[in-house]
Amino acid sequence: xxxxxxxxxxxxxxxxxxxxxxxxxxxxxxxxxxxxxxxxxxxxxxxxxxxxxxxxxxxxxxxxxxxxxxxxxxxxxxxxxxxxxxxxxxxxxxxxxxxxxxxxxxxxxxxxxxxxxxxxxxxxxxxxxxxxxxxxxxxxxxxxxxxxxxxxxxxxxxxxxxxxxxxxxxxxxxxxxxxxxxxxxxxxxxxxxxxxxxxxxxxxxxxxxxxxxxxxxxxxxxxxxxxxxxxxxxxxxxxxxxxxxxxxxxxxxxxxxxxxxxxxxxxxxxxxxxxxxxxxxxxxxxxxxxxxxxxxxxxxxxxxxxxxxxxxxxxxxxxxxxxxxxxxxxxxxxxxxxxxxxxxxxxxxxxxxxxxxxxxxxxxxxxxxxxxxxxxxxxxxxxxxxxxxxxxxxxxxxxxx
Numbered sequence: 001x002x003x004x005x006x007x008x009x010x011x012x013x014x015x016x017x018x019x020x021x022x023x024x025x026x027x028x029x030x031x032x033x034x035x036x037x038x039x040x041x042x043x044x045x046x047x048x049x050x051x052x053x054x055x056x057x058x059x060x061x062x063x064x065x066x067x068x069x070x071x072x073x074x075x076x077x078x079x080x081x082x083x084x085x086x087x088x089x090x091x092x093x094x095x096x097x098x099x100x101x102x103x104x105x106x107x108x109x110x111x112x113x114x115x116x117x118x119x120x121x122x123x124x125x126x127x128x129x130x131x132x133x134x135x136x137x138x139x140x141x142x143x144x145x146x147x148x149x150x151x152x153x154x155x156x157x158x159x160x161x162x163x164x165x166x167x168x169x170x171x172x173x174x175x176x177x178x179x180x181x182x183x184x185x186x187x188x189x190x191x192x193x194x195x196x197x198x199x200x201x202x203x204x205x206x207x208x209x210x211x212x213x214x215x216x217x218x219x220x221x222x223x224x225x226x227x228x229x230x231x232x233x234x235x236x237x238x239x240x241x242x243x244x245x246x247x248x249x250x251x252x253x254x255x256x257x258x259x260x261x262x263x264x265x266x267x268x269x270x271x272x273x274x275x276x277x278x279x280x281x282x283x284x285x286x287x288x289x290x291x292x293x294x295x296x297x298x299x300x301x302x303x304x305x306x307x308x309x310x311x312x313x314x315x316x317x318x319x320x321x322x323x324x325x326x327x328x329x330x331x332x333x334x335x336x337x338x339x340x341x342x343x344x345x346x347x348x349x350x351x352x353x354x355x356x357x358x359x360x361x362x363x364x365x366x367x368x369x370x371x372x373x374x375x376x377x378x379x380x381x382x383x384x385x386x387x388x389x390x391x392x393x394x395x396x397x398x399x400x401x
Contacts, residue, residue, distance in 0.1 A: 002023035005059070006060070008043050008045055009398055011398035012035065012391070012394045014394060015035075015043055015387065015394060016043070018387060020047065023048045027382070027383055029049055029224045029371075029372055030049050030050050030058035030373070031048055031058070031276075031371035031372070031383070032277065032369075034277045034368045035365065035368075036280040037364060037365045039284065039292060039293065041277065041280065042398060044277050046058055046060065046275070046276070050219075050220075050221035050222060051221070051222050052222060062220075062221050063207060063220055064220060064221035064273060064372045065223055065372075066272045066355045067353060069349055069357055070267070070270050070272030070351070071268075071270075072282070072283055072357055073196055073201075073282055074196070074269070074327065075180070075328065076286075077184055077199065077200065078114060078326075078327070079302055079327075080298065081187055086188070087187055089111040089305060090111060093110055094108075096183055096186040097182060099157040102159075103158065105161060107165070108165045111310060112310075113180060113183070114310075114326040116169045116324055117167075117168065118161065118179075119162055119163045120162070121162055121170045121172055122173070122175045122246055123156065123175070124155075124245075136256070143256055143265065144265065146174070149191075152178050166311075168314070169311045170316040170317045171322070173269065173317065174252070175269060176268065177267055177268020180268060192210065196210055200285075203297075204281050206274075206278040206279075207274060207275060208279070209273045210266050212264055213264075220263055222258050223255060223257045223372055223374060224373040225254035226353070242316040254353065270352065279357055280366045283357045286298075286307075286366075287359045287365060287366040288361075289361060306328060306347070308326075311323075312332065315336075318336055318378060319378075322337075323335055325347055328349055329347060329349060331346055331347075337379050339384075343360075346361070347359050350379040350380055353374025353377075354377070354383065355370050356368070356380060356381075356384050357369075358388075363399075367388065371383070
């Protein structure tokens with residue numbers, strides 16, 4: 001029988017029971033779940049296994065791919081510079097990165113990059129029919145090519161926007177980290193990975209890696225994909241549409257994080273490896289108005305700027321409605337994330353296959369869920385659809401105590 005380990009306040013015991021049930025029923029393979037309230041972990045639980053054969057137990061130190069939940073950390077890195085006055089959200093990107101002005105991008109603002117509304121989405125690229133038939137091999141090849149950050153950002157700087165900047169959102173699945181990372185490098189001279197380590201993860205003691213070191217690979221859980229025949233066929237998309245162009249360039253395949261070369265790579269869009277405890281600690285910067293254990297990472301005013309609505313409407317890449325702040329989504333009943341109720345002071349982000357982080361300033365609560373069994377959904381999972389209401393049901397009892 002699957003066992004759940006870790007600590008859990010008595011008010012949240014039903015959450016622990018629910019994770020136990022989902023593991024026992026096979027709906028989860030391995031997972032971690034953390035709820036942090038006012039800087040304290042009231043739920044810090046994990047269970048299951050790191051591998052499909054269920055031979056390696058998921059333990060306290062297990063990490064796994066968190067996919068696009070990585071973008072929360074990347075966004076916080078940029079906002080730390082905003083907080084220090086080194087980066088102006090309303091300034092042209094080209095002020096910091098002059099080459100970016102090419103081909104009609106001279107007036108694109110920093111906030112438009114952070115809110116996925118700049119018109120710069122991914123690399124101009126088209127695939128041959130043969131490449132589309134060998135998709136997994138191609139994705140690994142492209143993912144490794146993305147490690148040449150200078151080459152990739154130089155190509156992005158040369159391109160024209162794919163649509164009028166600021167008019168609409170088009171989610172940057174794979175290039176967000178390159179663009180934000182390049183801006184950070186232009187301002188500080190440091191790589192995104194170095195800046196995150198020095199300014200976020202080391203001060204917080206958070207177990208997050210943008211590039212897993214060789215000595216940490218043994219505790220990295222495998223991704224368990226959904227049936228691969230469910231992977232969306234590239235040939236089904238109009239190659240002239242924004243979504244069609246993106247899917248032929250921003251290649252994603254559910255098994256690639258299982259390759260050590262990918263685990264070691266530095267990709268600030270979807271290359272982070274972590275667990276729920278660490279992600280809750282990092283994201284609590286937002287929930288706690290910028291200050292964790294007496295250290296200020298952001299001012300409350302900078303958190304306001306992060307959460308302020310920047311663009312609302314149909315997203316041309318997610319193929320659904322969204323409401324975006326800076327590197328986070330805002331709740332909207334019409335969005336592709338309808339599970340999150342519309343409330344002031346709440347923002348969130350998700351990762352491919354199910355990972356989720358919610359930041360709630362009003363309750364000073366951070367919820368983080370990281371797992372290794374993927375579901376073929378644009379955001380969230382059937383498991384988190386159950387965990388979140390249960391957590392919300394338990395919170396008032398905890399708050400009364």
